Amino acid sequence: MQQSAATTLFLPIALGIIMLGLGLSLTIYDFKRVTKFPKAITLALACQMLLLPLLCFVLARFSGLGPELSVGLMLLAASPGGATANLYSHLSNGDVALNITLTAVNSVLALFTLPVIVNFSMEYFLGAGQFIPMPFSKVVEVFAIVLMPVTLGMIIKSKAPAFALKMDKPVKIISALLLILIIISVTVREKQVLIDNFSVLGLPVLLFNVLSMAVGYFLPQLFGIDKRQSIAIGMEIGIHNGTLAIFIALNVINNATMSVPPAVYSLLMFFTAAAFGFLVNVKKTAEA
Numbered sequence: 001m002q003q004s005a006a007t008t009l010f011l012p013i014a015l016g017i018i019m020l021g022l023g024l025s026l027t028i029y030d031f032k033r034v035t036k037f038p039k040a041i042t043l044a045l046a047c048q049m050l051l052l053p054l055l056c057f058v059l060a061r062f063s064g065l066g067p068e069l070s071v072g073l074m075l076l077a078a079s080p081g082g083a084t085a086n087l088y089s090h091l092s093n094g095d096v097a098l099n100i101t102l103t104a105v106n107s108v109l110a111l112f113t114l115p116v117i118v119n120f121s122m123e124y125f126l127g128a129g130q131f132i133p134m135p136f137s138k139v140v141e142v143f144a145i146v147l148m149p150v151t152l153g154m155i156i157k158s159k160a161p162a163f164a165l166k167m168d169k170p171v172k173i174i175s176a177l178l179l180i181l182i183i184i185s186v187t188v189r190e191k192q193v194l195i196d197n198f199s200v201l202g203l204p205v206l207l208f209n210v211l212s213m214a215v216g217y218f219l220p221q222l223f224g225i226d227k228r229q230s231i232a233i234g235m236e237i238g239i240h241n242g243t244l245a246i247f248i249a250l251n252v253i254n255n256a257t258m259s260v261p262p263a264v265y266s267l268l269m270f271f272t273a274a275a276f277g278f279l280v281n282v283k284k285t286a287e288a
Helices: 005-023 028-035 038-062 067-078 083-091 096-126 136-159 161-189 191-222 227-238 242-252 256-287
Strands: none
Touching (some): 005 096, 038 067, 067 096, 067 256, 083 256, 096 136, 161 256, 191 256
């Protein structure tokens, strides 16, 4: 698929609005709060940065996916959580304060870890010397599109908290609509790739989504972390920023096929996250 002017313009704007919405819910304290939840945050970051990429690599390696779809799945694994994770955590009685802190820290750290994971994936799946390195200008562009709107949102929240609160819901609705438009756009434009590969793509994407949430929920409990924080971690590392993954596939790597796994994932996660939230609360009710 050739890049169109509409895609080149629309995706950065859409991602910027989504990240602005995230910024409207953040304060400097959310970054400082790391010291309040050291054990939970350390474990969550270890899962997000190390365990999930390894899990995703195994799925991609043995699922029969083509090289570009495998890289697309790894690109998704390298992307941080987003504002959607905070919403689902709230609906599932998770520790939203922990979610917000994890989202803030993950969004910054991923800007450094994401290029490493993606370049390794392209080297491995596309063959030595055949990967497409991300130009420095594109890395700077990703920094700008992710960090600048978040920073702007945080400034608005700091200087005009009432306005930020008033805009929070409308921006979340717009963000959700933009995400849906992005998914539809990728699905329509890459319909043939999806049809040709769904039989092998659907199961790995679903497994990665479910396993991510399961690891995020059950592993912390093995280390003595309480249920509310475990729900928050499960949502945070189980709901990735598919919009960022799609943006990098289309606008940075310039490979539309790689955008298909994040698009499929972004669609499935709405249903799997809702089911996950329902199940953990049923379990909590039964234990009570």
